[in-house]
Amino acid sequence: MARWAEVSDWKRSLDRWQRRHGPAGFVFAVFRKYSEDQVGYVAAAIAYYAFFSIFPLLLVFTTVLGFVLDRHGHLYRSLIDSALGQFPVIGPQLHTHSLSGSAFGVAVGLVLAVWAGMRVFMAAEDAMNRLWGVPFPRRPGFLRARLRALGLLVLLGGGVLAATVLASLATFGASYGTAWKIGSMLLSTLLNIGLFWVGLRLLTAKDVSWHALRGGAIAAGIAYEVLQAVGGFYVGHVLTSASNTYGTFALVIGLLSWIYLSVHTTLLAAEGNVVATRRLWPRSLSTAPDRPPTEADRRALEQQLTGDERRPDEQIDVEFANPRSHPSRHDPS
Secondary structure (H helix, E strand, O other): OHHHHHHHHHHHHHHHHHHHOHHHHHHHHHHHHHHHHOHHHHHHHHHHHHHHHHHHHHHHHHHHHHHHOOOOHHHHHHHHOOHHHHOOOHHHHHHOOOOOOOHHHHHHHHHHHHHHHHHHHHHHHHHHHHHHOOOHHHOOOHHHHHHHHHHHHHHHHHHHHHHHHHHHHHHHOHHHOHHHHHHHHHHHHHHHHHHHHHHHHHHOOOOOOOHHHHHHHHHHHHHHHHHHHHHHHHHHHHHOOOOHHHHHHHHHHHHHHHHHHHHHHHHHHHHHHHHHHOOOOOOOOOOOOOOOOOHHHHHHHHHHHHOOOOOOOOOOOOOOOOOOOOOOOOOOO
């Protein structure tokens, strides 16, 4: 009992501390709401479809390279020796020059990549609706959701490819000096921030302003650049000295982990936009009845339940233990 009392006192002290300190309370509120929204399950779906779409995209990309760079052997060799050549199945084919251009291969790879890429953005849009508590009647319908996903795939997919090329220039042009490398990284980071800003705007409800999405876009853009650098270090220093069997497994596991971390980082940044815009902090560390919820707790829980409304004529009321002291959002008083 004494140890339990000590833990309770420590938890109360920590709760008071994070409520008094804004940055700590904000970070805790972001992770608390992220857990309540159960966005981690959607993140797993996004990572799965993203991983599934990478290999068809690589097939299309390498086939196109065979046509475009037919007379530019130096540039083609630079790409082969980069992280692209480390991919399983396609990487060894590139090194042995046994992957030839085929219209049928391009068509099949493009269809698979478009299908999986659309699923990525549809799952991402579902995640944003969860985060912002958008009711189901206000979400895009069957056809509109798929058309939006296709547009986002073309727009953001091309932008991500451009950002990746800029990031690779930091390594490809290392011989030109430090200024080249830093400039390439800065341009890549700025492009990432712009892409995340546009992506969050297109995936988020219309009543959310561009300004409300700025902080999350900056955080996601910087985090993505860091993850790109970590991924490049992993390929360049771990996989190059690994055996063929171990290297293949390590690359697949590392790639899937990298995608999963990228998705989680992006969704956490988007969750930070929600918490900041709707003032959903500080939150309470305890859900016990003797510890009343904060105003931010009430607003966050009300928003979460509002997102579960399935029909236009459905209305969900939220009440707490003392309705007189804590009226619900539909209480006329």
